[in-house]
Amino acid sequence: MSTHKNASSDAAQPSIDYGIDRKQLKTVKERFLQVNAVRLERTQQALSDRQQVFLQLLPLLFHVNHPMLPGYVSHQTPFGVSHYTPSKEQQLAATKLARSFTYRFQPPVGQQIHGLFLMGSCGTVAQSDRSDIDIWVCHSSDVDQEGLLQLRQKCDKISAWAMSIGVEAHCFLMDSEKFKQGERANLSGEDCGSSQHFLLLDEFYRTGLLLAGRIPIWWLCPPEQESRYQDYVDTLIKKRFIPADDSLDFGNVGQIPAGEFVGAGIWQLYKGIDSPYKSTLKILLSEVYADQYPNIEPLSTGFKRAIYNKQLDVNELDPYVMVFRKLEQYLIGRNELARLELIRRCFYFKVGKALSRPQTHNVKSWQRQLLEKLTSEWQWPREHIHSLDAKDKWKVARVIAEQKDIVRELTNSYRFLLDFARRTQATALINSADMTLLGRKLYAAFERKAGKVEWINPGISNSLAEDRLNFYYVDSPASGNSYWGVSTEPLLAKDTEQHDPLKRGDHLIGLLVWCHFNGLLSSHTRCNIVNGAHDVGEFELLNLIRALQKTLPIASQYTDHGDQADTQFSRPMRPTLLQLFINISTDPLSSMRNQGIERLSDQTDSLSYSGMRENLVLNIEQVLVNSWGELITRRYDGESALLRCLRDYLQMIPPGSNKALPTLEIHCFCASRAAAISHRVEELFSDIAACYHGGNKPANSRYVLKVQHDYYILQFNEQQPTIENMGEYSDMLDYLAGNISGKQTQFSPLVFDRHCQSNNPVAALSPYMQAGNIQVFYLCQQHKADIYIIDELGVLNHFSAPCLDKNNFLTPLDLFLQSTLFRQNNETIDTQGDLNTLPQDNIKNVDYYEIINKKSGYTIIRNNPINHEGCPSFFNVQAIGSRDNNGLLLFTIYCDQKEFSEQEYGEQLYNAVAQHILQRRQSKERYPCYITDLDLSLSNEKSGDSTPTNRYLFYKKRLEQALNAALLQV
Template sequence: MTSPRKTTGMVDAAGKKRAGGQIVKAEFTRSSSSTIAIDALELRAVRRRFMAINQDRLRRVRESLEHRQQVFMQLLPLLFHINHPMLPGYLTNKTPCGISDYAPGKRCIQAARKLARSFSYQRRAQRRYSIHALYMMGSTGTIAYSRASDFDIWICHRPGLPDDQLAALREKADGIQSWAESLGLEVHFFLMDDVSFREQEHQQLSNENAGSSQHHLLLDEFYRTGLLVAGRFPVWWLVPPEYESRYDEYVDKLIVNRFIKAVDIVDFGGLSGLPSEEFFGATLWQLYKAVDSPYKSILKILLMEAYANQYPDIDLLAMRFKKLVHQADVQLDRLDPYVMMCNTVEEYLFSRREMERLDLARRCFYFKVNEAMSKPDHGLAQSWRRQAIRELVESWGWSHSKLTTLDQRRQWKIKRVLEERHLLVDELTRSYRALSQFGRENDDSKVSINADDLNLLGRKLYVAFERKSGKVELINPGVSSDLSEERLALHYISGEGQHSWAMYRGPVLERDTAENEPLKRSAGLLDLLAWCHFNGLINRNPSTVSIHPTDCCLSQWELRCVLDCLQQLFPGGRLPDNNMDALSKSATLCEAGLFINLAQDPMSKLTRNGMQLVSERIDPLSYGGQWENLAISFQMIALTSWGEVLTFGYSGHTALMDCLCDYFAWQPVTNGSAPPPIPCFSFSSSRGAIIARRIEDLFRDVAEYFYRNYWRRHARYALRIGQHYFVLQCENDVPRYLELESREALLDHLGQAQASFSPIHVDVQTLDNSPLGIALKHNREGVVQLFYRLDHGHAEVWILDERGSLFHQRIIFHDRQTLLGQFQRFLEAVRYRLRNMQQPSSLSNDDDTEYYRIVRDSMGQWFPETQKTSRWMDSHYLDVQVIGSPDDSNRGAFSIFCGNREFSILEHGDNIFLAVANYITDQRGSGSRYPIYITDIDLSSSVFASDSGTGVQTIHFLNQKKRIEQQLNESLHQLRKN
């Protein structure tokens, strides 16, 4: 039921009556307004007229459908009136159903039995009906309806229906919608209730729902186009136009004085005016719809312009419609909503003498009607739509040749489509500016559309109309169905250190380019080919594209391969329908492809000289003895969740890293799901397939490493490209890279302190089978691990501390006890100091440091061999303890203790390391030539100032140990020389 209303007037003591006591006419007065007169006979007559128009338009809807589709119209109310397991849309017996004042007829029951032979209808009385009415709205039953049109159906349900029942009703509607699709009909259902609508509580904005962008304009369209399929009629029909400003008062009187029953009506509210603040949101909504249906939207935007021109005394089309019906002027064709809209727009534009816009508006109307009037009627002579549109085009003075041109719109080619698109975009832009200016001039303080809907519509318009670098512009917004060209000419233009590409229509040779305007120019080849692909210029035979000059960097074979790849990635250049849900979130990548060395051979210099680069080093990123990078340029194409097609180009020695970081920036690492896998292609050289596979594997490896593990935000990934090294690590939740010029610089960087556990992964081909890869794979959080490998009298030592920082040192090897014993003493001392500091430590509760020797197995593969450490601490070494650091700003606190002997920088100055080396040499027996090892360091807090925020970790002590030991051993070597 509708919400209860308060009585706003008093009934006069006297009223005119007919025999039997029936009220024929009653008058109601208010102290502050004129008398309201209600005539019961006139009410019935008006309702009969509206119902007659309604039935005639429903008949036209049925007649426009194919025979197999007519069952949809027959069964539509029944499907929402009952729940039957054998009928479309059935969920459960508890799904809300039942339409007020509806009972199926014989034909409806017969149609139901054709779908379900066991069906039998049993009428059951219900206390309350879940559905008050079904309405069709839009072009159905009008001159603008064609077989390509869709059905918009309002399900007017009982106000206050619980959320779970609303969800069930929505699911039932979805089932019926799917059934309609099987019949070849596009149907959209909208759940409405009149109370919420009157209070302007709108549903969420979606592809088909205007949300809060318009209210009165939607009501205007509903009242002039809505068709009652079943259930309650709109009480708006009965309110005379002269009482529209007192709509609520008039309806109250109708109900209170029993001219009508509240259970017989739905009430979406009156339509006495159109507030200025609604124009902006409604304009945005129509611009959004113009992305896919520009002709229909231009008509509606021009109607809003006409309304704005009449403001504040707007003659709404719904009110014109009502006035004609109340005046008994019920010629069906004259009352056609789209004819009325076209006439209003014509009146507005003609009054302004804007004849070009008038011609465009008429074309929009003609395309919406979708009747080819240049063709003979044949069997369609009795079609009321053709007869009506014929009268219109004759009144417009259109020639047969013009009709022929318009009827061939679906076959228009690129030049004509570009002209039409320019006109459409100019018109949309002009109307948008005019209506925006109108809104600002009349009421800048109010905007009826809510912020979320405004943001969504703005994003959609940004995607559709905003120009930006690399964006593939779609030039065919529902204009032509086939833009393919029989011949195209692709020209490479080079000069002054820059190059570009241009596409011409027809077999244009180099000497003819000055006389022909290219269809499009582009700095990047992929950008140009993608534009051709998505706009359908290149048909399935790429040989229709000639390349000029013929000896340029692009071969016909490579062109064919690139076009095949675009077809594979984006079949037919068709884009998926993007919805409002996607626009409500940040844009992500849906599909992407990467073209490497497009029209560029990385080995061209060698090839021209008749040479081939041959080497056992086959990694395309560091090929041959000179570590040549064969992946020198990248062009990426990507489809986003917002529906944009974008291209990106990268060149230079950091091209790969720039491309990789940009690609992963689309998806924050903490989301846990990587962007979609990116297929890679390369056709310009004999090693193209190897290059593409290498890059594809790299992207997959990086994605798996960063996006699959809990430490992904802090992890590091290292690789070599050419003669340089790069380290990837997350910054602001996306991977960023640091370039390093040598292997030594890489190891130094990996040895830096970390704020939290940051494991390291080195690209497998960068490692060149180095044993370091095995050490990194065994890294564990909170544990210090030492790995060493023997190599020609030396030991290569790697230590991974509790946060994954890498320490590396190559030292002379005497024996295992000497090597591991001194590190064990030192690491145990560091562990003791870390646990006694005032800040929390990242060390685990396990007291043991892990020690491994890396050796080869019988197959030549590296593996870690666990080393036992129990006896190394028993060795009687001379303890060498360092207090402070020589780099400390408070240098006077720096001392070295050898056993109980102290060497202070205050005493020895810069000769402190020589003095310590001399003392240790004296303490050793003759012939002892092994290096000096530090067993303990006590560092002051100022040493860690450069690593503020990271806290103290084992790597700080190891790095100081290495530096001080180097100075001590240099002094020891100097003593031996002397």
């Protein structure tokens, strides 16, 4: 008896154990439809007359395919909305759009659109005429791929028509059977993709409005039967309590998997980029659910419980009010009142009804009445409401404070969810592609790193533009404090140190970029520079600002969630724009002027200026924009500023990476030679880019430039650029010959900067360098020959010789080189086999070139090979190198077959050889002798290695220097 009494006492609680009452089912359905009808009416009331037409016609547009109605694709497009017949008003509205339209009855058989649902803020306290409308277009599972394609096209066309009448509508194709199985679309700007399923279903059941079609069967499953949901709804269908074609089954919310909360957290952080207040509410809801795990009662279940208990106050059932009440209860329970105050602000801003402003209609809207009731509960004073209602006009200080509160709340909730995931060993239910995309967008918008310009206004204020900005520099040696600051208040130099700026920065460009990026700088902003310990004038300041405003993006890019933005974030980040500002607050010639020095020569190169060879690039402030929308600033100081900036530029995109170089802008507005300096730096960057990315030179090319008195060499090592100081010209020659360690294993051409080519024979010969051959260049001047030998790897060796007759040094040199080639070929045969199998490109030639010094510069002339016929015989000096037991390289020298070994003579080796040579010379003259043959086959530390030519030349030069020094002494 007691059981029967309990069952009958609650008419809206049918039990599967004791039978299902059709009347009770009808009652529950009517209650849901009653609440649905009120919310649909509220949805219409929030729209303008033109916008109401969209909602009025939406079911009809999916019900028929008519060529003159919006959305038409073809007659084969899936159509026909279940249980829908257009009203006379809807038919009349359709004829106003298409006069030829006449509705013809559509038989229910074959109807392929099972339901149309409005999602989001429709009919809620947060709806306004600016709210977008999300539409679930629920179609039959029988629709094939071609049908889905056409239906997608129809949705897009309907959305486009909606936009033309002021409605932002997003249609989502939904297959209830596939959704129930967990099949979801990939992530897009308006769709949470794979990050959540049951949370989305929870939101659908408590916010979705049935516009036309079948009801959700979830309505008819009592809250107490949620754990037996599938059995219950199967019984409803099998026992024909409801017809099979009367309902849609998306499944039940059930036990939300722990991993969804983490995915939802990531998604809401992402949505917080442009909807911070809504996202803060939603991510905290995920935190509340996670805190209640595993005993969660989702809001949708609470909503349904209220319907079953006949609690039909539509205001209390409002989805946003229900969310707020749940969050309020949670935060009060934790005594987190500061968070509660932020949540109240989020709710207030999301509703968007400014209570301090007069109402526009005679009768208060239900939303305004509800919000007044809530703010009265919160005991908000009128001044506080006035301040909140002025949010669109908030300026920097207030926006920064609000942004910090929002970001702190979003990140704290996300950390809570991550900790929850660790405790429950849950994995975020979001696929790797979506995770990567969201992660990159979040990284770009919120991640802090050195030099990155912070975004302070994520959807808080409409505009941060200021009428006036004053920039000033503080340099206080006593406190060790030096920085740039910006203020909206007028300032004198004496007041700057005590002033609290809106923003401070280490360098001026970083501060200007921050102001531009965050919208403080507009076309109407008046900018002023306060006098102080700096050299920036109004002219320089205004030119810097113009250059930034002309090219740099502003922070609104973060809110662009279109296909183009998704494409950028689907790829690794790459630099897209590089701005360099040279010599800010610096006159590079001031020190020369102070000393009374003017330009002492015709040297106009900005990197080696005047007879003093001054480097006029003293500092560089850099702005980098990347493909993810980040702006990063950096300053380079000192005489090496340009070289460090250049190295970092090359490191961005190494040669061979098949990525486009960033657009480069060079600016200089200093007091002296600004145009020449910017042109020189732009020219240098352009030439280096052409060298490494032009496709005409190998990636391992060596680029040589001159700064002040010194030469620098730039090259890539394992995709990393290095720049080394080679010293002055003679030091450079030693450096370029210094491959004795064998670091250089492939041919590497030398490319000289265009300003290094005057009075530089190495620069003149560098274009003639060829891989695989030995090239000898000689320059005869004033009875002395400078000889430059380029080996098969591009290593340069230099030495000098008397030049009474060029054959005197060329013939022994050629004998040596031919002997070296013979030995190298033998080494190759030893390691590779028969001579017949030796690759032809391993057989090297020796080419000779003469360098002629003319007034116009150096000229290179190719010479014939050395002809040994008729040349005087030479005294053969052969050296053989081998390593002792300690690994030291020792030499044995043969003079006309007489042996002199280092083991025998020790330090007196070269004196002994010199004495022997002098004894053989009839004239006893002490002219130079040359090594004509050198064997290094036993000198290699690794067996089987072929000895490169530059190593032969290195030891030849060392031996000859020692012998010739001994000849002068004995």
